[in-house]
Amino acid sequence: MFAGCHEGLAPASASPTVSSYGIRGVITFKNWPPADSVHDLRLGILQNYPVQDIPNEVLQGHARFTDRLPYGLDSVSYTLMLAPLPPGRFPFVGVAQQFGPNIQTDWRVVGIYYAGGDTTKPGAVDIPPDSVVPSININVDFQHLPPQP
Amino acid sequence: MQWFLLLLFVVTFSVHVAISQDDTRGIVQGNIRSADDKQPLFGATVLLQGTVYGTTTDQNGSFIMKNIPQGSYTLTVSMIGYKRVLQSVSIQRGDNPLLAIELEPTVIQTAPVIVTANKHEQSLEEVPVSVSVVDDRTLAYRNAVTVDEALRYVPGVNITQSQVNIRGSTGYSYGVGTRVLLLVDGSPLLTGDTGEIIWESIPTVSIERIEIVKGAGSALYGSSALGGVINIITKRAAEHPETRLRLYGGVYEMPRYSEWQWSKDPRPFSGIMGTYQQHVGEWTLGFGGSRTVNDGYKRNDFWKRWNVWSRVGYDLSAFQSVDISFNLLDQRRANFLYWKDLNHALEPKDDQLFQRVQSLRWSLSGNYRYFVSSGIFATAKLSWFRSRWDDNIPNRFDPYGSNSRSDFLIGELQMNYRPASHHMVTAGINGNFNNVDADTIFGKHSSIGSALYLQDEIAIPDSIRLILGGRYDYQKVEGIDRFSQLNPKLGLVYSPTGSTSLRASLGSGFRAPSIAEAYTTTDAGGITILPNLDLQPERSLSIEIGGMHTFGSTVTTDLALFRNEFWDLIEPSFAADGYVHFQNITRARITGGEFVLRLNALKGLLPAQVSYTYVYPEDLTKNDILKYRPRHLVYVSLQGILPPFTLGADFRYISRTERIDDELVFSGTVPDGDQRVEIYVTDVRVSAELRFAGLSITSTFHVNNLFQYYYTDFIGNLGPTRNYVLSVETVFQ
Numbered sequence: 020m021f022a023g024c025h026e027g028l029a030p031a032s033a034s035p036t037v038s039s040y041g042i043r044g045v046i047t048f049k050n051w052p053p054a055d056s057v058h059d060l061r062l063g064i065l066q067n068y069p070v071q072d073i074p075n076e077v078l079q080g081h082a083r084f085t086d087r088l089p090y091g092l093d094s095v096s097y098t099l100m101l102a103p104l105p106p107g108r109f110p111f112v113g114v115a116q117q118f119g120p121n122i123q124t125d126w127r128v129v130g131i132y133y134a135g136g137d138t139t140k141p142g143a144v145d146i147p148p149d150s151v152v153p154s155i156n157i158n159v160d161f162q163h164l165p166p167q168p
Numbered sequence: 169m170q171w172f173l174l175l176l177f178v179v180t181f182s183v184h185v186a187i188s189q190d191d192t193r194g195i196v197q198g199n200i201r202s203a204d205d206k207q208p209l210f211g212a213t214v215l216l217q218g219t220v221y222g223t224t225t226d227q228n229g230s231f232i233m234k235n236i237p238q239g240s241y242t243l244t245v246s247m248i249g250y251k252r253v254l255q256s257v258s259i260q261r262g263d264n265p266l267l268a269i270e271l272e273p274t275v276i277q278t279a280p281v282i283v284t285a286n287k288h289e290q291s292l293e294e295v296p297v298s299v300s301v302v303d304d305r306t307l308a309y310r311n312a313v314t315v316d317e318a319l320r321y322v323p324g325v326n327i328t329q330s331q332v333n334i335r336g337s338t339g340y341s342y343g344v345g346t347r348v349l350l351l352v353d354g355s356p357l358l359t360g361d362t363g364e365i366i367w368e369s370i371p372t373v374s375i376e377r378i379e380i381v382k383g384a385g386s387a388l389y390g391s392s393a394l395g396g397v398i399n400i401i402t403k404r405a406a407e408h409p410e411t412r413l414r415l416y417g418g419v420y421e422m423p424r425y426s427e428w429q430w431s432k433d434p435r436p437f438s439g440i441m442g443t444y445q446q447h448v449g450e451w452t453l454g455f456g457g458s459r460t461v462n463d464g465y466k467r468n469d470f471w472k473r474w475n476v477w478s479r480v481g482y483d484l485s486a487f488q489s490v491d492i493s494f495n496l497l498d499q500r501r502a503n504f505l506y507w508k509d510l511n512h513a514l515e516p517k518d519d520q521l522f523q524r525v526q527s528l529r530w531s532l533s534g535n536y537r538y539f540v541s542s543g544i545f546a547t548a549k550l551s552w553f554r555s556r557w558d559d560n561i562p563n564r565f566d567p568y569g570s571n572s573r574s575d576f577l578i579g580e581l582q583m584n585y586r587p588a589s590h591h592m593v594t595a596g597i598n599g600n601f602n603n604v605d606a607d608t609i610f611g612k613h614s615s616i617g618s619a620l621y622l623q624d625e626i627a628i629p630d631s632i633r634l635i636l637g638g639r640y641d642y643q644k645v646e647g648i649d650r651f652s653q654l655n656p657k658l659g660l661v662y663s664p665t666g667s668t669s670l671r672a673s674l675g676s677g678f679r680a681p682s683i684a685e686a687y688t689t690t691d692a693g694g695i696t697i698l699p700n701l702d703l704q705p706e707r708s709l710s711i712e713i714g715g716m717h718t719f720g721s722t723v724t725t726d727l728a729l730f731r732n733e734f735w736d737l738i739e740p741s742f743a744a745d746g747y748v749h750f751q752n753i754t755r756a757r758i759t760g761g762e763f764v765l766r767l768n769a770l771k772g773l774l775p776a777q778v779s780y781t782y783v784y785p786e787d788l789t790k791n792d793i794l795k796y797r798p799r800h801l802v803y804v805s806l807q808g809i810l811p812p813f814t815l816g817a818d819f820r821y822i823s824r825t826e827r828i829d830d831e832l833v834f835s836g837t838v839p840d841g842d843q844r845v846e847i848y849v850t851d852v853r854v855s856a857e858l859r860f861a862g863l864s865i866t867s868t869f870h871v872n873n874l875f876q877y878y879y880t881d882f883i884g885n886l887g888p889t890r891n892y893v894l895s896v897e898t899v900f901q
Contacts, residue, residue, distance in 0.1 A: 026424070026876070026878065027848075027877045028878040031511055031840065086518070086519065102511065121746035
């Protein structure tokens, strides 16, 4: 009777061509700073790298992040599903810390995924459909931060 | 509580002994029927004007009032859907002749008498502002478990989660400070800490009607009445004992998409509610309670509630009465803040899965009424609202969760003086005290305030009614500069014919910052919120012109044009220090119009209402649209009555919310939080009403969200999925 033809919102993965894919691994931590300087801590994956404006990449939907990572642990395992981003090559995986109160500007990279022992540049990850790529491991040493992108 | 009860007792007793009792009393009784089909009218209100005496008719349309002092009175009979009747009666000692009164049906499907607009009883056509009314039959008809559910089809009103918007006034204020004032029998019922409305604390079975006054109302009611006033009128006992019982049960259908199916089975909900009311001599007694549970269509969104309600009244004389009301809510609920993401739209983030909130809230109020003479009526009110809640939601300031206890006390003296039949003066004095004890989240703070108000209402001649008034408020919140506020009010009603009335009004409003807005210290979703002691009150100015016209006996139209100006609206926002504070940052303007069409075809067998509200909500500070204010609201309600069956359908269209909190999306706090659509929801029901041997049974089958339409009613919160409900209500008399 009333506008029944609309169905409203639907899951982003409702399309039959989209399936479960992502990355998983372990993050190890050393030399934690005081808790009041860790406002937030997340693992993120970028579709494009390098980029000039990471917040804009996020707003444009070209990145995915985990939930907030817990403070003070020696290591934590994670799984990050990437939908609605399409599968493919992701050139950057890293851990970012919000070190100050300003949620828009007070961020820095504290750990980067490197592939094949090459620590000169971030390691790219190829993620096929229907696959969660394992062993995307990252070491975070808060006293020895990687080069900032 | 002891001193409160003692005070009520002293007032009651001292007045009682001061009044000499008159032994020469009589009985007035009668029968009320519909003028068109001569059927008895159940639930009509019968009042002796200028006295405390009043009752409602039983299922046979009969009423009786005993112990009435001899004399001449005016009897008022009113009922929704019928024209009010005034009839002179002369009461003699003992029994008096049976009155037979017939009411003419009217197309106006609302209460013929309201009290909220000007703090005294008057007809809807006599008020200069837009007013809507929801009666107890509608509450039962829609199986409204909480009051906000009953407001979803009121013209110009929409609900964002549980926060009420009247013509876009409130938006969404995160549960700290409503811009619509809630009253219960004329007394404010807002929590002392957050200044919010707790809908579930008012059991719907205790309600006679709900009056919704649109536009600023601080000239009579003070703080929080920026966008409007909602007044809940509770039931008074009839002369005959009445027991009312309502049971309901239902399930939410599984969502269409497998990604959203977090539960193996459909989620159930159920409830039982009951009331008992009786008149015993000079006493009126009313008791009630309910147990309601809802497993939630969203994961970790269940709740369980106990409600207890009582109202005890005593007629000290023909002209004085006192009553005491008590409400209690005991609630346990889980916490669903935002969805995990659109692919898990009915599941919260994992860290919310074990979050729980428990609350115990009660209110106690006393009300003394005194008809000093035929032209002077005085009331004294005292109310106390205790709110306590605890949660286990950790934050950086308290890893074990938060808790708060608040006590909000309000006292008011009011006098209505009618020097002539066309002239009414209303004056009053008000005081309030608020104390909050909340550990870390709000701290320990208090506030105090007082107010004076005066209003003059005069008809010159009968076709023109002029209202002029104002209220002066003083408020002091601990730690914040004291402030005072003068709110004027001007209204005009012109009734050139019996079927047309034109109205115009101007009024201002304000809202004092709540203690929560001033002192909140917590973090949520990685965002830290800290106090701001520089807060000032919000202010508003409302202008409305409108008119109502009735075409014959089947069509009524109402058109209103309005503009609301707002200054210093308080919103949470990032400050220069990088933390979030509640701040006076928004200058806003809401302009719009509202059209309501009511039909009453086939002699009331096909009632219908269509309303359209348009608002243009401007954020003048950011030169943008205000957050959480949809521009278009369309509500359609249809009924088909084929005794004993009634078919009904309600439809609501709410346009897509244009602006939300983008920061929550940007920060990743609410993944896919920008996903939202316009709302199209259709609810249908069929009911059957059977009566025999003094027993009335009404069974109703509801299908809500018939077309399983998925929408968000707030950022990251999917609205209810299709659900099926069977409700049964019985009335014993």
